[in-house]
Amino acid sequence: MAPSEGGDRVPVPEAREIFVAYPWALYDDRVLYKRAYTSMQTALKVKFLFAEQRVSTGTVLTKIREMIESAAFGIYDVSHWNANVTLEYGMAVGMGRKAFIAFNPEKTDLGDVPSDVRGYDRLQYRNLDELTTAVESLVVQELGTGAAEIDPLEAHRRQLLASIKVNPGKTVQQLAVLTGLDKDYVQLLIRRSDSELRSSGATRGMKYFLAEDGAR
Structure with missing residues (x-):
């Protein structure tokens, strides 16, 4: 943690923590969805932080803001163009944090997606295996494999x-x-x-x- 100019302490991003926001109703089994990420934690020496609470109070919003600040970067699954994920993505962009969009076109009406973000680079996937592969590539691209000296x-x-x-x-x-x-x-x-x-x-x-x- 490092002090801010006003004396408050602000989070220093953890090198290998990644914030993930996703709509709860996207898949029937949330555990299975989360495993698309967590299955690579040990291998790539990363930790995924999930926004498990619905953004409904200032207290929850503050907690999520702190999670976004503390992560190396964030992945925001905008499938369904969910209001909570949209808010969290907007917070990350406004805070100047690195944010990547994940997107399943088979579960989203493209007409619901604002035109100014439709052309953004995104992790596009059609099933959870494709999501895992896309996230693995992104982690290696952004953080490497986590090896101390040489990449094993x-x-x-x-x-x-x-x-x-x-x-x-x-x-x-x-x-x-x-x-x-x-x-x-x-x-x-x-x-x-x-x-x-x-x-x-x-x-x-x-x-x-x-x-x-x-x-x-």
Whole structure:
């Protein structure tokens, strides 16, 4: 915390905290939506701060303002063009904080979106897997991977691909055991290696192979 000119203390942004605002009614399962973000926390050494309270009182508004101030940047899911998310996005822009828009066009009437923000760069997605991939790329772009000295992501990705080459047809859980890496981290590495892999089977039991290998 650093003192302001008037003597009050104002938050110093945490290097790897990210504020997230989203409309509660966007998806039936809020836990599943939030996991699109939190699944990468350990791997990328970040923490997502969610605006879980509806902006209805000055006290709540102050709390959210402090969260926006304390974060390295914010992600504002304007799908449905929700009033609370709109307010929080406007607060961030007015405060001079870095703010990125997330947007699912299948869940939003474009006529509801003000024309002066329709052309903004945004994390556009159509499902939660696409949202996770977009957020991962944004975090790496803005904050890096969080490695203290060298970036281990590429080394671990190559380690995973080597393991898949030697042990084709393994699930994420099995690959985590084989590599000694966290399951969520393995999922992140798989997403980052999408063009080099192919898969088969149902979601929970998905098995992975190198794309260059023939069908087995």
